[in-house]
Amino acid sequence: MSLINLTIDGKPVAVKTGATVLEAARQAGVAVPTICDHKDLSPYGACRMCIVEIEGVRGFPTSCTTPTAEGMQVRTSSPELVTLRKRTLELMLSGHPNSCLVCPHREACESMRPRATKAGRSTRCGFCSNKEECDIRTMALEAGSRDLNLPTLYAAHNLERGDPFMDRDYNLCILCARCWRICEKIHGKPAISIINRGKDARVGTAFHKSHVHSGCTFCGSCIDICPTGTLTDRFARWYGKPDAKTPSACLLCPEGCSLIAQTHSGKLVTATMTAFQPKASLCALGRFGYAQIMNASTRLLRPAIRENGDAFTVDWDTALDTAASGLKRHAGRVGVLISAATSREEQHLYSRLAAGLNGRLAVIPTLPAGQEAALPEWLAEIQSGKITALVLGGDFLAPEQADGLDFLVIVDGLPVRIQYKANVVLPAALLAESAGTLRTAAGEIKPLARVSRAPGQARPEWEIARDLGQRLDIPELRFDAVQDVAAAIKDDTPPAPFPGNPRQDVFTLPATYRGHLLADVVPALTAFGLPTTLSPSRDDQPTEGYELLEIRELVPNMHLLRIHAPQVAAHAKPGQFVILMAKETSERTPFTLADWDADTGEITLIIEEVGRSSRELISLSQGARLAHVSGPLGQAFPIERKGTVVLGGGCYGIGAILPLARALKDVGNRVISVIEGSSAYLLYWENEVRAVSDELRIATKDGTRGTYGGVQEVFQEIREQENTRNTSIDMIVAVGCTFMMRMVSELTKPWAVPTFVALNPIMVDGTGMCGACRVSIHDETKFACIDGPFFDAHGVDWDELACRRGAYAREEVEALPQTVDLNALMFPETAKQGCACGR
Numbered sequence: 001m002s003l004i005n006l007t008i009d010g011k012p013v014a015v016k017t018g019a020t021v022l023e024a025a026r027q028a029g030v031a032v033p034t035i036c037d038h039k040d041l042s043p044y045g046a047c048r049m050c051i052v053e054i055e056g057v058r059g060f061p062t063s064c065t066t067p068t069a070e071g072m073q074v075r076t077s078s079p080e081l082v083t084l085r086k087r088t089l090e091l092m093l094s095g096h097p098n099s100c101l102v103c104p105h106r107e108a109c110e111s112m113r114p115r116a117t118k119a120g121r122s123t124r125c126g127f128c129s130n131k132e133e134c135d136i137r138t139m140a141l142e143a144g145s146r147d148l149n150l151p152t153l154y155a156a157h158n159l160e161r162g163d164p165f166m167d168r169d170y171n172l173c174i175l176c177a178r179c180w181r182i183c184e185k186i187h188g189k190p191a192i193s194i195i196n197r198g199k200d201a202r203v204g205t206a207f208h209k210s211h212v213h214s215g216c217t218f219c220g221s222c223i224d225i226c227p228t229g230t231l232t233d234r235f236a237r238w239y240g241k242p243d244a245k246t247p248s249a250c251l252l253c254p255e256g257c258s259l260i261a262q263t264h265s266g267k268l269v270t271a272t273m274t275a276f277q278p279k280a281s282l283c284a285l286g287r288f289g290y291a292q293i294m295n296a297s298t299r300l301l302r303p304a305i306r307e308n309g310d311a312f313t314v315d316w317d318t319a320l321d322t323a324a325s326g327l328k329r330h331a332g333r334v335g336v337l338i339s340a341a342t343s344r345e346e347q348h349l350y351s352r353l354a355a356g357l358n359g360r361l362a363v364i365p366t367l368p369a370g371q372e373a374a375l376p377e378w379l380a381e382i383q384s385g386k387i388t389a390l391v392l393g394g395d396f397l398a399p400e401q402a403d404g405l406d407f408l409v410i411v412d413g414l415p416v417r418i419q420y421k422a423n424v425v426l427p428a429a430l431l432a433e434s435a436g437t438l439r440t441a442a443g444e445i446k447p448l449a450r451v452s453r454a455p456g457q458a459r460p461e462w463e464i465a466r467d468l469g470q471r472l473d474i475p476e477l478r479f480d481a482v483q484d485v486a487a488a489i490k491d492d493t494p495p496a497p498f499p500g501n502p503r504q505d506v507f508t509l510p511a512t513y514r515g516h517l518l519a520d521v522v523p524a525l526t527a528f529g530l531p532t533t534l535s536p537s538r539d540d541q542p543t544e545g546y547e548l549l550e551i552r553e554l555v556p557n558m559h560l561l562r563i564h565a566p567q568v569a570a571h572a573k574p575g576q577f578v579i580l581m582a583k584e585t586s587e588r589t590p591f592t593l594a595d596w597d598a599d600t601g602e603i604t605l606i607i608e609e610v611g612r613s614s615r616e617l618i619s620l621s622q623g624a625r626l627a628h629v630s631g632p633l634g635q636a637f638p639i640e641r642k643g644t645v646v647l648g649g650g651c652y653g654i655g656a657i658l659p660l661a662r663a664l665k666d667v668g669n670r671v672i673s674v675i676e677g678s679s680a681y682l683l684y685w686e687n688e689v690r691a692v693s694d695e696l697r698i699a700t701k702d703g704t705r706g707t708y709g710g711v712q713e714v715f716q717e718i719r720e721q722e723n724t725r726n727t728s729i730d731m732i733v734a735v736g737c738t739f740m741m742r743m744v745s746e747l748t749k750p751w752a753v754p755t756f757v758a759l760n761p762i763m764v765d766g767t768g769m770c771g772a773c774r775v776s777i778h779d780e781t782k783f784a785c786i787d788g789p790f791f792d793a794h795g796v797d798w799d800e801l802a803c804r805r806g807a808y809a810r811e812e813v814e815a816l817p818q819t820v821d822l823n824a825l826m827f828p829e830t831a832k833q834g835c836a837c838g839r
Contacts, residue, residue, distance in 0.1 A: 002016075002017050003015065003016060003017070004016070004017060004019070004068045004069065004070050004072075005070060005071065006024060006068055006069070006070070006071065006072035006073065006074065007072075007073050007074065008021075008024055008025050008028040008030050008074050008076065009028075009030055009074070009075060009076055009077065011028045011029075011030065013027055013028040015027055015068055018067065019067070019068050020043060020063060020064055020065065020066060020067055020068065021052060021054070021061075021063035021064075021066045021067075021068055021072070021074055022034065022037065022043075022050055022063040022064040022066075023068075024068050024074070025052075025063060025074070025076055030076055032050050032052065032063055032076050033049045033050060033085060033139055033142075034047060034049050034050040034063075034064060035047040035049055035092075035135050035136060035139065035174065035176050035227050036064075036176035036177060036178060036227075037050065037064045038178055038182075038225060040182070040185070040225075040275070040276035040277075041178065041181050041182060041185065041225075041276075042181070043062075043064045043065040044064070044065070044176075044177055044181065045062040045064055045065040046175060046176050046177055047088070047092070047174070047176055048062055048088050049085055049088055049089065049139070050062050050063040050064050051063070051081060051084060051085065051088075052066075052074050052075060052076050052081070053074070053075040053078060053080070053081060054066070054072060054073070054074050054075075055072075055073040055074075055075075060080075060081065060084060063076070086143065086145065089136075089139060089140060089143060090148050090149060090150050091150065092136060092174045093136070093140060093148060093150075093152075094148070094150040094151065094152055094153055095153050095155065095174070096136060096171075096172055096173075096174055096228065097122060097123050097124050097125075097128075097152070097154070097171065097172065097678075097679070098124075098140070098148065098152060098702065099123075099124045099152075099678035099679045099700070099701040099702040100124040100125035100126050100678070100701070101125065101137065101140045101141070101146070102146040102147070102148055102701070102702050102703070103146075103678070103701040103702065103709075104146070104701075104708065104709050104713075105701070105709070105710060105739075105743065108739075108743075109126065109739050110126070112738075112739050112742070112802060113126070113738075113739060113802075115240060115806075115809065116128055116129055116131045116238070116240075117610050118238050118610055118611045118812065118813065118816065119557050119608075119609055119610050120159055120556075120557050120609040120615065120618075121159055121169060121171065121556040121557050121609075122169050122171070122172055122229050123154075123171075123556050123557060123678060123679070123682060124678045124679075124701075125137055127557070128172070128229040129229055129232055129237035129238050130226075130228060130229030130232065130237075131229070132240060132241040133241055134227070134228055134229060135227035135228065136174060136227065136228055148702070151704060152679050152680070152681070152702060152704055154171060154556070154679070154681045155170070155171050155202075156171070156556075157169070157170040157171050157202065161234075162210060163210055163211040163212055163216075163527070164212070164218070164284075164288075164524030164525070164527045164528075165218055165220075165233065165234055165235070165284065165287075165288040165524055166211070166218075166223065166231060166232065166233065166234060167231075167232045167234050167237065168230065168231055168232075169229065169230055169232075170202050170203060170204075170230060171556075172228045172229050172230040173202060173203055173228065173230045174227075174228060175194065175201060175202075175203070176227060177194060177203075178222075178225045178226060178227060179192060179203055179222035179225065179226055179230075179231060180192045180193045180194065180203065180222075182221045182222060182225045182276055183221065183222055185276065185278070186219065186221055186276065186277070186278050186281050187215075187217060187219075187278070187281075187504075188278075189215065191205060191211060191214045191215040191216035191217075192204060192205055192211075192214070192216070192222065193206070203230075212506070212527050212528070216506075217281070217283070217284065217503060217504060217505070217506055218283075218284035218287065218288065218506055219273065219281045219282055219283070219284070219287055219503070220233065220272060220273070220282065220287040220288065221273065221276060221281065224272050224273070224276075225276065233270055233288065234816075235269070235270065235288065235291060235292055235295075235816075236262075236269040236270035236291065238813040238816060239264040239267070239269045239813055240264055241264075242262035242263060242264050242269060242270070243263065243264055243265065244262070244263045244451065245260050245261070245262050245263075246260065246261045246262075246263070246449045246451045247259075247260060247261075247274065247447075247449065248260070248261045248271075248432055248447065248448055248449040248451065249438055249440075249446040249447065249448055250271070250282070250286040250290065251341045251342070251343070251431055251438060251448070252285055252286060252289070252290070252341060252366065252431075252510055252513060253283075253285075253341075253366050253498040253502070253510050254340065254365070254366065254440065254441040254494075254495040254496065254497060254498045255440060255441055255442075255497075255498050255503075256438050256439070256440035256441070256444070256446055257282055257283070257286055257503075258274045258280065258446065259271040259272065259273065259274065259282060259286060259290070260272045260273070260274055261290075261432050261449060261451040261452075263451050263452055265810075266452060266453060267295070267452055268290070268291045268294050268295070268431075268432050268451055268452040269291055270287075270288075270290075270291050271286060271287060271290040271291060271432075272287065273287070281503050282503065283502035283503045283506070283509060284502070284506050284509060284525075284528070285502065285509050285510060285518065285522075285525070288522075288524070289518065289521075289522045289525065290431060290432070292521065292522045293430060293431060293513060293518075293521050293522065294430055294431050294432065294433060294452065295814070296414065296521050298414060298415055298521070299413055299414065299427070299430075299455050299456070299458070300412060300413055300414065300415060300425065300427035300428075300456075300458065301427055301455055301456025301457060301458065302427060302456055302457050303315065303316055303318070303319030303320075303424070303425065303426055303427060303457065304319070304422075304424070304425040305318065305319055305322045305423065305424050305425075306422060306423050306424075311420075311422075311425075316457065316459070319424055319425075319426060320426075320464075320467050320468060320471055321471060322423070322424050323409045323423075323424040323426065323468060323471075324468055324471035324472050326389060326407040326409070326423055326424070327357060327389055327391070327407065327409065327468070327472065328357075328472055329389075329407070330357075330388045330389035330406065330407055331357050331358055331359075332357070332358045332359070333359070333385075333386060333387055333388040333389060334354070334357040334358075334359030334360070334387070334388075334389045334390070334391070335354075335359055335360045335361075335362070335376075335378060335379070335381075335382070335387045335389070335390045335391070336350050336353060336354040336357075336359060336360065336361045336362070336390075336391045336393075337361075337362050337364065337375075337376070337379075337390060337391070337392050337393065337394070337396055337397075338350050338361075338362075338363055338364070338391075338393035338394065339363070339364055339366070339393055339394040339396075339513075339514040339515065340363050340364060340365045340366055340495055341366055341513055341514055342393070342461060343434065343436030343437060343438055343448055343461075343462065343482075344436060344437050344438060344439055344445070344486065344489055344492055345436040345437065345462045345482050345485040345486055345489070346434075346436065346461045346462045346465065347363060347492070348485060348488070348489050348492070349462055349465035349466055349469070349477060349479075349485060350391075350393070350465050352465075352469065352474065352476040352477050353391070353465050353468060353469050353472075353474065353477060354391075355476070356469060356472060356474030356476060356477065357472065357474075360376065360378045360387070362375070362376035362378070362379075364394065364396055364515065365495065365496065366498065366510045366512065366513070367498075367499065367510065367511065367512070368498070368499060368500040368502070368508045368509060368510055368511055369507075369508075369509070369511035369529060369530050369531060370511075371499065371511075375396065379397075379401065382401065382402065382403075382404040382405055383403070383404045384404075385404060387404075387405075388404070388405060388406045388407065389405065389406060389407040389408070389409075390402070390405055390407075390408050390409070391409045391411060392408065392409065392410050392411070392412075392416065392418075393410075393411045393412060393428075393461070393514065394412060394416070394514035394515035394516070395412070395414070395415075395416040395417055395512075395514065395515035395516045396515040397416075397417070397418055398417065398418075399417060399418050399421070402418045402421055405421070407423050408421055408422045408423050408424075409422065409423065409424045409425075409426065410422045410424070410425045410426065411426045411428050411461060411464055411465075412427075412428055412514060413427060413428045413429065413430040413433075413454070413458060413514075414430075414514070414516050414521065416515070416516075426459075426464050427454075427456060427457060427458035427459070428454075428458055428459065428460070428461045428464060429454035429458050429459060429460045429461065430454070430458075432448070432449060432450065432451045432452055433450060433452050433453065433454040433458070433460070434448070434450055434454075434460035434461060434462065434482075435447075435448055435449060435450035435460070435482050436448045436462065436482050436485075436486070437486055439492055439494050439495070440494065440495075441494055441495055441496065441497040441498065442494065443494045460482070462479075462482055462485060465477065466478075466479055466485075498510070506528045507528055507529055509525065509528055509530060511530050511531060517530070517531055517532055517533060518530055519531060519532035519534070520532050520533055520534060542583060542584070542625045542626070542627045543625065544625060545625040545626050545627050545628070545629075546563050546564060546565050546625060546626040546628075546629045547563070547564040547623065547624075547625055548561060548562075548563055548620055548621075548622060548623065548624045548625065548626060549562045549563060549564055549602060549622070550562035550622060551618070551620060551621065551622055553618075554606070554684040554685070555677075555681065555682050555683070555684045556681075556682065557608055557609045557610075558606060558607075558608055558651070558652065558682070558684060559606070559607045559608075559609065559617075559618040560604065560605070560606060560607075560655075561604070561605045561606075561607055561617065561618075562602055562603070562604050562605075563602065563603050563604075563605070563626065563629060564601055564602055565578070565601065565602070565603050565629045565631075566601030568593075568596070568603050568629060568631045568632055569596040569597060569598050569600070569601045569602060569603050570598050570601070571632055572593050572596045572598075572603065572631070572632045573632065573636035573637075574593075574636060574637050574639060574659040574660045574662075574663045575592075575634065575635070575636050575637030575659075575660065575758070575789070575790055576592075576593055576631065576632035576633060576634045576635075576636055577590050577591060577592045577593060577631060577632070577633050577634050577766075577789060578590070578591060578593060578603065578605070578629055578630060578631030578632060578633060579591075579628070579629075579630040579631060579633060579763075579766045580605075580617060580626055580628065580629055580630075581626065581627045581628040582613075582616050582617050582620060582626055582627065583616075583627050584627045584628075586613065586616060586627065587612070587613045588628075588630075588763075588764060588765065588766065589613040589614065589617070590633070590763050590766055590785075591605045591606075591607055591652075592605075592606075592652070592655070592656040592735070592758065592789070593605065593631070593632065593656075593659065594606045594655035594656060594658055594659065595655075595658060595659060596659075603629075604655075605655070606652050606654070606655030606656070606685075607652070608651055608652045611812055611815075611816070612812070612815040612816050615816075630766065633766050633767070633785060633786075634766075634784075634785060634786070634788060634789050635786070635787065635788060635789075635790070637660055637663075637733075637756070637790050639663045639664060639666075639667055640667065641667050641668045641669055642664075642669055642730040642731045643669065643670065643728075643730035643731075644669070644670045644672065644722065644727065644728065644729050644730050644731075645664050645669045645670065645671050645672070645729075645730060645731045645732075645733070646672045646673075646674065646715060646718055646729050646731070646732045646733070647660055647661055647664075647671065647672070647673045647674065647693075647732075647733045647734075647735075648673075648674045648675075648676070648711035648712075648714070648715065648732070648733070648734040648735070648736070648740075648744060649673070649674070649675050649676070649689075649711075649734075649735050649736060650675070650676040650677070650710065650711060650735075650736030650737060650740045651677075651736050651737060652736070653734070653735035653736035653737075653740075653758070654675045654683075654684060654685050654689065655685060656735040656758060657673060657675075657689065657733065657735055658685065658688060658689055658692060660733060660735075661673050661689060661692045661693050662692035665692055665693065665694065670694050671692070671693045671694050671695075672693065672694060672695045672696075672697065672718060673689050673690075673692075673693040673695070673696050673697070674696075674697045674698070674699060674711045674714045674715065674718075675689060675696070675697075675698055675699075675711075676698070676699040676700065676701070676710050676711045676714075676736070676740070677699075677700050677701070677705075678700065678701045678702065679700055679701065679702045679704050679705075680700055680704040680705035681704075682700075683698065683700070683705065686698070697714045697717075697718070698714075699711055699713060699714045710740055710743065711734060711736070711740060711744060712740070712743045712744050712747045715732065715744065715747060715748065716747065719751065728753075729751075729753050730753070730754075731753065731754050731755075731756070732744065732748055732753055732754070732755040732756070732793075733755075733756045733757075733790075734755070734756075734757050734758075734793070735757070735758045738760065738798070738801060738802060738805060741757040741758075741759075741793065742796075742798045744757070744793065745757065745793035745794060745796060745798070748793070748794075749793075749794045754792070755792070755793040755794060756790045756791065756792065756793060757790065757791060757793040757796065758788070758789040758790050759775055759784050759788055759789055759790075759791055759796065759801065760784075760789070760805075761773045761774070761775055761784050761801060761804055761805060762804060762805060762807065762808065763784065763785055765785075766785045767785060767786065768783050768785055768786040771783065773785050773788075774804075775788070775791070775796065775797070775800070775801055775804075776796070776797035776800050776801075777791050777792060777795045777796060777797075778792070778795035779797075
């Protein structure tokens with residue numbers, strides 16, 4: 001092979017013919033920044049970050065698209081290149097939320113809250129699930145500059161949640177085109193492309209179709225290759241960057257596709273393709289459903305037995321002894337019915353178990369929707385009494401089909417329809433919770449990796465079959481390890497090919513797993529026509545309760561809700577809060593009162609979308625009714641004449657300081673209000689707060705409006721101004737995120753100015769009974785719900801508060817995928833679309 005010789009920054013390098021300058025630089029160990037380039041994609045040259053200087057060539061060509069030539073002399077770094085790349089990066093950042101990158105408090109903020117907040121829109125790094133893996137963030141941090149010479153232009157694209165499995169926030173898109181390029185490479189015809197032109201250019205589908213009907217196969221390659229947080233896996237996105245990636249294979253159909261099992265803290269959060277190649281792609285079920293099945297909230301967790309009609313949990317020894325004893329009594333009349341979605345080792349042990357009991361074995365295949373697997377003929381012998389005991393490894397039987405059984409053992413990880421008939425229930429590990437091998441329809445044997453512990457006391461199925469066999473004195477079931485079982489398998493025939501092509505056609509996906517309807521476990525699959533027993537209703541909201549008079553998005557993630565709640569409005573006072581429940585089954589969630597009108601009986605709340613419950617509330621429509629509005633709760637803020645009072649509000653806190661400012665001004669105080677936002681486009685209620693204040697100040701973290709920084713910088717400015725006038729600040733109140741309030745507390749403590757903050761710990765009942773909201777104030781335990789929410793900022797144990805607020809971070813993430821909107825999937829015309837802020 002002929003080589004081309006050139007120099008990169010004075011370093012000689014020889015590369016193969018056809019190599020690009022970027023490839024030559026990498027071979028020479030010279031780092032050249034790039035975003036749109038990817039090793040699995042053809043050169044594109046969109047981002048222009050990889051520009052270089054080449055002797056004898058005009059301008060600054062992109063190294064990713066420029067082929068090498070003999071004797072070429074390349075410079076990758078010079079004052080001009082540094083300046084041009086900085087300007088290019090600024091251009092990208094001007095259309096990409098960047099306030100965290102330029103915020104003066106970034107390091108302190110991220111040390112206090114390293115994990116991203118579960119917001120709807122990613123308006124800053126702290127709200128972005130891709131924060132740990134964002135290429136543009138990494139590049140900006142490496143550049144080290146906090147100075148952006150261009151204004152931030154927030155595109156205000158609608159947040160797209162209408163399709164299954166994926167969230168799309170094109171406000172983060174930098175038009176690198178990686179997504180549609182990889183789609184074209186893997187599938188030939190991309191389901192997405194760059195649509196529109198100029199400033200309106202964005203990624204989308206032809207004629208704005210849904211992805212379900214655009215030809216998208218939901219392989220997830222666009223998500224995996226996206227350099228920003230524009231495209232995200234709805235289930236996995238908030239767990240954080242996976243800490244382990246393990247090769248394995250998919251058991252959900254006979255094709256046995258290879259995959260990479262990605263885990264975070266020992267929990268499988270997603271499965272991805274092994275390479276960006278057509279033959280390596282996954283179907284929607286393997287890519288997105290694998291993790292959701294394993295993490296289903298309905299998993300069986302503990303062994304149980306039934307005696308005298310009563311079922312109760314027991315330890316494993318008792319459950320196995322009971323199962324073995326019952327099966328032994330029915331030897332010769334035992335059936336074993338299992339799923340093909342099990343490992344070779346498990347199927348082999350079940351066959352030995354059936355043989356050892358002189359019984360029958362049947363393995364039920366996986367089929368697409370519209371096709372039913374034929375049950376074995378011997379099941380009819382249950383009715384005749386020839387089969388009196390059954391080991392059931394899946395949800396294959398209707399209740400009437402099991403009426404003739406005297407003894408039933410269920411081995412599964414999910415509840416089955418006839419579980420109430422079971423004498424013994426043995427909880428099984430599923431999918432990547434157990435090691436082993438599988439044989440594909442093509443005859444290939446692939447390893448199955450155990451990457452995650454089964455929940456509760458569930459155990460791998462091969463262990464269950466082995467331990468049953470040992471208690472039944474079946475010598476062929478004596479194995480110490482799953483590898484020993486694999487070695488004992490002499491001949492196993494490949495399963496029949498799957499009658500469909502789910503990797504290319506989402507409407508041919510498997511309909512069941514171990515007999516369970518997959519759409520019952522992964523509700524988003526209903527979008528592809530998979531059957532389900534779930535019953536979405538257009539009228540699942542309460543018909544009685546508190547009417548939602550108005551709901552609108554003021555700015556991204558910040559929503560105004562006006563609710564008819566006369567009793568609350570009649571007794572409300574500044575500083576108090578209410579607890580809302582959208583439905584009878586909803587979480588009780590507290591929100592500070594932002595305004596109220598006793599005459600009309602209306603209350604106004606500002607709700608920031610930062611999790612499951614707030615998302616449920618902001619997804620309601622005008623005219624809907626809330627199941628419960630409890631309040632007013634908490635201690636009202638003492639409204640007294642103090643002199644000069646400075647109020648600071650950030651995020652939802654802007655709404656919270658409005659009634660305080662109005663009341664404090666009404667009793668004769670001079671009120672200076674300060675509102676902050678990460679950027680100018682995130683400020684709201686500016687006129688409303690100004691109207692009830694003597695003076696209004698503004699701060700933004702990116703410097704796009706007012707003071708560069710947060711409320712604390714403005715507080716410092718106000719103090720210095722008051723000192724020059726020989727006047728003083730008599731009281732300070734701050735409402736917002738914990739970080740902001742802590743910064744204010746630390747700033748004002750040396751000033752000896754009374755400072756109050758509204759604490760926001762986890763709260764359950766809101767009446768002082770549960771104790772969840774306890775906080776330490778001057779080393780004394782207080783409850784935020786009945787003693788607060790306002791406390792002396794200088795007495796707060798901030799470290800304890802931060803720790804307690806993060807106590808259920810994992811559970812909060814796990815709750816999010818359960819909010820799949822079946823109404824939106826099955827009745828698309830009812831789906832609530834996008835932003836109403838008009839920005």
